[in-house]
Amino acid sequence: MTGxxxxxxxxxxxxxxxxxxxxxxxxxxxxxLGLEHQDQVRVATAMSEIGRxxxxxxxxxxxxxxPRPHLVIVVSSAAVGNxxxxxxxxxxxxxxxxxxxxxxxxxxxxxxxxxxxxxIEQARNDLARxxxxxxxxxxxxxxRQLVTALExxxxxxxxxxxxxxxxxxxxxxxxALYTQLSEELEQTNQGxxxxxxxxxxxxAQLREANExxxxxxxxxxxxxxxxxTAIIGLTRLLLDPRSEPLTSEQTHQLGLVQGSAAxxxxxxxxxxxxxxxxxxxxxxxxxxxxxxxxxGQLRGTLRPLARPEVQLDxxxxxxxxxxxxxxxxxxxxxxxxxxALKFTDRGTxxxxxxxxxDRLLIxxxxxxxxxxxxxxxxxxxxxxxxxxxRQAGGTGLGLPYARxxxxxxxxxxxxxxxPGEGSTFTxxxxxxxxxxxxxxxxxxxxxxxxxxxxxxDPAARHLLRQLLAGIADEVYEAADVRSGLAIAVRERxxxxxxxxxxxxxxxxxxxxxxxxxxxxAGIPVFVVTAADVSDFAPQExxxxxxxxxxxxxxxxxxxxxxxxxxx
Ligand code: ADP
Numbered sequence: 427m428t429g430x431x432x433x434x435x436x437x438x439x440x441x442x443x444x445x446x447x448x449x450x451x452x453x454x455x456x457x458x459l460g461l462e463h464q465d466q467v468r469v470a471t472a473m474s475e476i477g478r479x480x481x482x483x484x485x486x487x488x489x490x491x492x493p494r495p496h497l498v499i500v501v502s503s504a505a506v507g508n509x510x511x512x513x514x515x516x517x518x519x520x521x522x523x524x525x526x527x528x529x530x531x532x533x534x535x536x537x538x539x540x541x542x543x544x545x546i547e548q549a550r551n552d553l554a555r556x557x558x559x560x561x562x563x564x565x566x567x568x569x570r571q572l573v574t575a576l577e578x579x580x581x582x583x584x585x586x587x588x589x590x591x592x593x594x595x596x597x598x599x600x601x602a603l604y605t606q607l608s609e610e611l612e613q614t615n616q617g618x619x620x621x622x623x624x625x626x627x628x629x630a631q632l633r634e635a636n637e638x639x640x641x642x643x644x645x646x647x648x649x650x651x652x653x654x655t656a657i658i659g660l661t662r663l664l665l666d667p668r669s670e671p672l673t674s675e676q677t678h679q680l681g682l683v684q685g686s687a688a689x690x691x692x693x694x695x696x697x698x699x700x701x702x703x704x705x706x707x708x709x710x711x712x713x714x715x716x717x718x719x720x721x722g723q724l725r726g727t728l729r730p731l732a733r734p735e736v737q738l739d740x741x742x743x744x745x746x747x748x749x750x751x752x753x754x755x756x757x758x759x760x761x762x763x764x765x766a767l768k769f770t771d772r773g774t775x776x777x778x779x780x781x782x783x784d785r786l787l788i789x790x791x792x793x794x795x796x797x798x799x800x801x802x803x804x805x806x807x808x809x810x811x812x813x814x815x816r817q818a819g820g821t822g823l824g825l826p827y828a829r830x831x832x833x834x835x836x837x838x839x840x841x842x843x844x845p846g847e848g849s850t851f852t853x854x855x856x857x858x859x860x861x862x863x864x865x866x867x868x869x870x871x872x873x874x875x876x877x878x879x880x881x882x883d884p885a886a887r888h889l890l891r892q893l894l895a896g897i898a899d900e901v902y903e904a905a906d907v908r909s910g911l912a913i914a915v916r917e918r919x920x921x922x923x924x925x926x927x928x929x930x931x932x933x934x935x936x937x938x939x940x941x942x943x944x945x946x947a948g949i950p951v952f953v954v955t956a957a958d959v960s961d962f963a964p965q966e967x968x969x970x971x972x973x974x975x976x977x978x979x980x981x982x983x984x985x986x987x988x989x990x991x992x993x
Contacts, residue, residue: 431490458549770794880910
């Protein structure tokens, strides 16, 4: 039996009475080997569970030291293995390990410490001497143990209750802290909300003040224009050769009055322009831009302003398909070129354009006096003129106005300048404007299912498509009269926008074809043209619902046209 440790006690389960003895012996061995009270009860209970099912078996209690000190109980019986062994399962829950091998059950329980051989010997002798108790004695021991166990359970329960109470108190503390933090957070939030409300109010006040300033500027300039124009008119009248002759001195003085009045009018006009741009009263008139024509016109009108030592170089612009407001674009560029010519004594003033992704960039460069670094950010402020720079007239409103217009066109105006070397102003514009999306401002939009745009210019078609956004569910495009007619017959659009001058057949041909086909004759056609309508005979345009110049093509105009279609 060496593998099962040093034997301490051996007994045979002869009859039912021995189950009580086995229980008692189990407890005694456990106690002798230093197991605690609770463990002694475990071993004793495991023994009575096993004992009930193993009558006739021989039971050996032993102490083993490998791999750790433990109690080994071996129950040997030929009957083991043939039974349901419910007791084995119960014992399994009480002992560390219970294995069923052939014809024996081995149960183990760890011992708290190594047991020396002397103690084992002592236990062996003590147990040999002690007499087994009766079943009644064992029952009373068992009862006492039960009472102790119940007391222990009660103690555990009390401890648990106590712990729960403590936990609850902690929870209450945490909840109080949480509530306090929430309240503080709430208060902070209220503060932030109040701060935002105040900020909103301040910015509303600022906006109002700004609007009042723009209104004031607009009113004053408007009021000033009338008397200044009167002065100009009157001096012109006095200087007219048909008026009463004047002395040469009078003529000279009147010439000066006229010059000053013209100057004053120019400045008042600057003010009025800026006030209008600021108050948002300028609405761009979007249309396809002929950049070559715009650049050509600027080149022609501004060349006379260049000093003899200054060369004006206006490059050929690219065919960009730009959609913009021609008048406003020209105003910006004229402004930049006039400044460049004003502040350049020798060298070159140049203008060039190029396309970068979906933007058109136009740069105006000069080799003039440049702008001191400290002043660069300020030249876009109203009325700001560079201190110490040569006084060249002007109001200091040109650049702020140009920047306002650039923003109005969806673009930006920037500048780099090197004092003494020159400046470059760059205007960046979207090739296609982002047209107003906020339909709320426009009121309820009229609706059509399908619209057809017939125009050979892709930029013009794109513009109409944008203008019809939110109005037409579907927009078809055709680049010539033939495909226009094919789409009209196939899709039966609710409305057609038609260009007049197109390669491969004028729009008037399509008008006539549509009128001749009963299925499509009723479709309303709006003619939108850059051509001079008087070039066409009235009967050629008779089938058009209305004729519109391309410059008149605005969102408002399209909304009104489509709204007018409703029965
Ligand atoms: P104005 O030309 O009517 O004075 P602007 O707003 O057009 O007003 O320009 C503001 C100031 O910026 C000018 O007075 C001038 O000092 C400076 N400035 C503008 N353009 C140039 C330039 N190309 N070179 C040097 N200085 C310039």
